[in-house]
Amino acid sequence: MKTLVCNQPFDFQYITREKPTLKPTEVLFKAAAIGICGTDIHAYAGNQPFFSYPRVLGHEASGTIIKLGSSATKFRVGQRVVLVPYVSCGECDACKSGKTNCCEKISVIGVHEDGAFSEYLAVPEKNILPIADSVDDITAALIEPYAISAHAVRRAGLNKGDDVLVVGAGPIGLGVAAIAYADGANVVIADTSEERLQHIQKNLPVATINPIKQKVEDCFNGKLPLIVIDATGNQKAMNNTVNLIRHGGRIVFVGLFKGNLEFSDPDFHKKETTMMGSRNATFEDFEKVQRLMAEGKLSAEMMLTHKFSFDEIGHIFEEKVTKNKSLIKGVVLCS
């Protein structure tokens, strides 16, 4: 089978591998569409932490079940499914309390173990979720980034009508805005890129703000928002979130900055700020996204800007993905 392997930073190579043999509880998965994630870009560029080469990337995938392991019973051959790439230990305290998303030993298919950029992939059946027939392959391939967004929205604990500011219009921020809107919140999304703001105006039913040009209060009837969800991973933006919530407000950091954050403790305290991290997603988040996709409330267009083919992606990754400033989200189509 044809497989795209990342041998080392800046080195993709198509190789031929043996088709995988299945363990009893695994299924053989054939990808139809695969999302390209920031993680893939970091792995290619050599700045992904806790990462080893060579590696087959691809953790955002939709496809079909081709074959069942001898004791796999949850699915049938030919069924359309998506990959849930998180492999948790099931034994640590986080897992036991249901927080499998932040398992102490979490491993991600397509990051820490070989992933979907291959003709076939053997996957434990517990890492598969069925997808409704009304959801096309490309939309379904975006279930993982949308699930990360859904998890951040769940962390925020928002109620209908709550004022929510989403900071950062990358794929995760766009997903957060779309899901918070679907949950009935009053959503505004902030970004300094006019190109991204235009993408939102065309594809999402939420308001936008360029914080360089406008004040946040002007978007929420003169008040600051109750909830700020930061999806920038930018130190300056994250340090500033304490100044963006109203008294009694909540902050969720879904974007990750690799360093220290700093803000005024009196500002943090006087508002009795609730500040949370949000990492990965649980099965529950994937199920919510699958439902919202089936209801037509989440679409590929909200996030997606570019499509590529599996046969070309290994050759054009640097030029068309890593160096492409107009790319928000790319997806690879397998034939």
Ligand SMILES: [Zn+2]
């Ligand atoms: Zn991803």
Ligand SMILES: [Zn+2]
């Ligand atoms: Zn665990």
